[in-house]
Amino acid sequence: MNKIRLIILIFVSSMQLSSQDLRLCMGSSHDFGVPPVLNSKYFWTVSDTSIATITSLNTSEQIVVCLNDIGFFNIIVEEMDVNGCVGYDSLLVEVISVPSPNIIAIGPTDFCEDEEVLLRVDSIYPLMVWLSNGDTISIINEIIVDTTGSFYINVTDTNGCSASSLPVNILQHPKPDVDFFLEGVCENMPAAFFDQSTIFLDEINSRKWHLGDGTIAYGDTVGNIYTHSGSYMIKLIVSSDFGCTDSLSRIINIYDQPNADFSYSPYTISTLKPEVNFVNNSYNAMPILWSFGDGNFSFLDNPYHIYEDPGLYDVMLTVSDTNNCIDSITKQIIMYYDFVFYMPNSFTPNNDGYNETLSPVAMRMEKYQSYEFIIYDRWGGIVFQTNDINESWDGKDVKVGEYGWSILIKDELGKIRKETGSVTLLR
Template sequence: SYVWNPSSFGTTGGPFVVTPTTTTSYTVAVTDANGCFSAASVTTVFVNPQIAVNATDVTACAGSPVVISASASGGNGGPYTYSWSNGVNGASQSVTPPAGFTSYNYIVTVNDGGCSISITDTATVTINPLPVIFMVTPDTAGCEDFLAQFTGLSNIPVTFTWNYGDGSGTQTGANVEHLYTSSGSFNVTLTATTAFGCISSTTTNQFIDVYPSPIAGFTSSPNPATSTSPEVTFSDQSSGALTWQWDFTYTVPQSGFNTSTAQNPSFIYTATGIYQVQQVVTNSFGCTDTAYNTVEVVPEYVFYAPNAFTPANNDGKNDTFTPSIMGYDIDSYEMMIFDRWGNMIYRTTDLNKGWDGRANDGKDLAQIDVYVWKVNVLDFAKKEHQYIGTVTIVK
């Protein structure tokens, strides 16, 4: 008879079919008809663990590739065979989920090539959307320096980054402005990044046109001008100009009274003073530039004294000795009259009060003779002038 452990096998010799789920040992001993015992015999059935597989879930931006992978253990220890639902074999692969899904599943089946049961798992790719973006601007063209304003629009929250195409670097923000300091046509690129790192980009070629500006400039001659020669000629030194607009007595807020559109105009000033001159030049694009200079018109200093007068002939002509002076300091004038013996017989500090030919404080008419006069005066620039001469009283 047979003695089994486990005893559920009974006392026969088998055979028995066993399906252990874990490694199990079976023991049997035999007794013959004479009551003799055999040594116990042990049979061990080794059971491999079930295959386990773990497929990793990942996220991806729409239209972008991403790597999915699976890792197996158990069974007979491998090597394992990985078969994916998209027909690719291997533990990992790069996939690009089809458009139109917010998530997409890839199923992997693993076996160890032995008696283990194949097992499956699912790698889920969560698909984050790409932003749909636009760029707008109120003006796409202007003169240098041109300040352009841009607005970025998106269907989902994003961070905008701008490249203005002029080598100035990038700027972030939904509403931005940029100063173009040189002329040309510029490509503008708008890049939008979501919180998940998904990026959309759009470029508009030759989006911004910046026109060159003319450069204003001029000289004037003579400068300063004088009250006796008040005409000033202006020489255009601008570049790139098509038209010219001049204001010879530019003031704020009043201006526009003395103007010209000639390229090289002249202007006659009617009074002394310092004047601001404005030149505005315009090119074929309508771009303008402005230059300012000053013109000074100064008094002309002139001194003249006659050498004779007739105070006693009662004809009402040439009755006083009066020097003529232009461009002088009215407070500095002094004139003295001396007789042949050096006696001062007349003095005045008023140019309008000439010598009437009288002496002794105006009591007597001086005799017909030659008299010495002396004038001290300052010109408009405060430069001192002293003159000495003679004047003759004649009939």
């Protein structure tokens, strides 16, 4: 704010007027005064209080005047000395208007990173100072702004009057910081892409993926299956809710899928010979899991396995290579049922501890679904009968001789089998 001091010289019983009138800027305050004389008294007035007002005590040799409007006014001072003599002096003051600078933004004042806006003052002034946050940044009539801040300009016109513009607030919105990572790099296997982009101030609201094989996907997590190995250029385009966009391109490698294979021997197995040897024949891959189809597993390279029950089994081998690419293969193995049955043709229940009872000898009898064992005498009468596979005929209370027998079985596969014969009881 400019402050101009006018000295009005007053002599006892005579007046001396300043030889120069004043031009001052509206809105400012100024000091007016006269050289003090011992024991003199002073009284100040202004001719037009709508233009100027005295804002300090008006009975001293110095006052402060506030300039409220444009126009002319006289400032008048009256001095009375110690002898009661009075003198006057006055000064014509012109109050002139101050500049009203206005900033014009050539473009949006909110914009994205790496963009800018031109700020221009509406008129040319002899002195122009651009400021932002209290720092001087330029002294020309226009500036290019590419950062967030509050910008205004101080100007001084040809009359020496100064003023500041209203501030223009600039907000630069950041671009997203784009990043992503990948899980799965194998041919014919699912590949998952995860967006890890971040942004300050705004929010991410759009993600567009170019997956290198012509596939386009949207979202923060997307998937793809590459049917051929090779290099693919992945591009992720991310946009904020304000509309700022950035992208990241990265080459990924999709690796060949390993070839899982195995063999086994013997080719045919049965309840008599249930063991199987497996050999991993996969190329450039190691087994990570054998599944034998009966609920059992192995992590060995070349395992063997014993099957318990006849049936059809799906054996699956899963392998992995150095790139953690996985393949699997499944082959079927059939385990056949061997019906093994034997009945002695004689026994000797004589309490000597040997061959005391009669019962059939068979494999897997505990798997039978039903069982009936009958002994007949020569006339067809039943002398012994049981449905318990653990119960034998002890031959007591019958005579030495030949007896007939029959066994009716429903085996573990549900097949009905009937065996008959004769046995000699000896003592």
